[in-house]
Amino acid sequence: MSERRYDPNRRQRLIEVTLDVIAEHGVAATTHRKVAQAADVPLGSLTYHFKGLDDLLAAAFTKLADETADGFEATLAGAEGPDAARAAVAALITGDMLGERRNVLLTYELYALAARRPDLRRVTENRMARSRAALARHFEPATAEMLDALIEGLCLHRALAVIPMSAETVREAVNRIVGPL
Template sequence: MRRHDPGRRDRIVEVTLELIAEVGVAGLSHRGIARRADVPLGSMTYHFDGMDDLLRTAFTRFAERFSASYAAHFAEVGAREEAVSAIVALIRELSADAGMRDNIVAYELYTLAARDPAYREITGRWMAVSRSELERWFAGDVARQLDALIEGFALHGALDVAPLEIGVVESAVRRLVGA
């Protein structure tokens, strides 16, 4: 057992995200998280006020990490036409098998947010970051529509049995932005 373990809290949060991707929120338990994180069970209540506190912390970290990745995706974009291409590339990445873990975690967050305002605050901040990034090239209403389009195509690309047709994606993005 580790007495001095400054990374314990962070490890618990990261393991929680891993387990959400594997078993969903419904499959989580304090014991399972503690076992996977290799921490004493008492660490769970020492660092968090319960499962809800842990979940809010984990989903906040996930949303912040995803927002940073989203911003980095557009960091080199200098013009509107480049933004259109970056949006299409982002949708392709989000709907690829490599993005499935993050998609699962996001869908678990969305499910909680549909019922609980505390989680809706997390998704609200996340969406605001996404829209503000898109507003660098597009009007606010178009940025909001693009954000929804990105989410929708990513969802369909990740869950539909038919492969996502990038030509259809590009056509939709261009139609929406008037390009």
């Protein structure tokens, strides 16, 4: 008889491992079996903690969206004044939080899945609302909405480009949307 491990954080660990599996294999190739193997848990642990693969994916992508929004809010909260807010927006685009390869892969896996699943659109909508609210502390609402879209688009371009857009060009794009000081 195998020994049962006490693992009070198993559900959370399964969510984190699911993000690792998605980053490595993509959503289409993510299975209960791959997640269980990566987490070194019995396959039944997944069905104990989650109703099915859709439930597990929703939990994993909710965690990703919350972490992204938390980082967004923290970066912008530290900005005091218009110049610092502009610099914070450029830093979001050129920095590690949004531009790190793993995060880019996971974000776009979420977007592709959310395009087909309305329940996951709520996850992306919540993240966008939080990012726009963080931007709106420094910019008028219409500008915050444009900056949010700019951030998403430029992060994608920088992640996929053979030669990423320079930080100087990113700052210029932010300045053109925000307008003169």
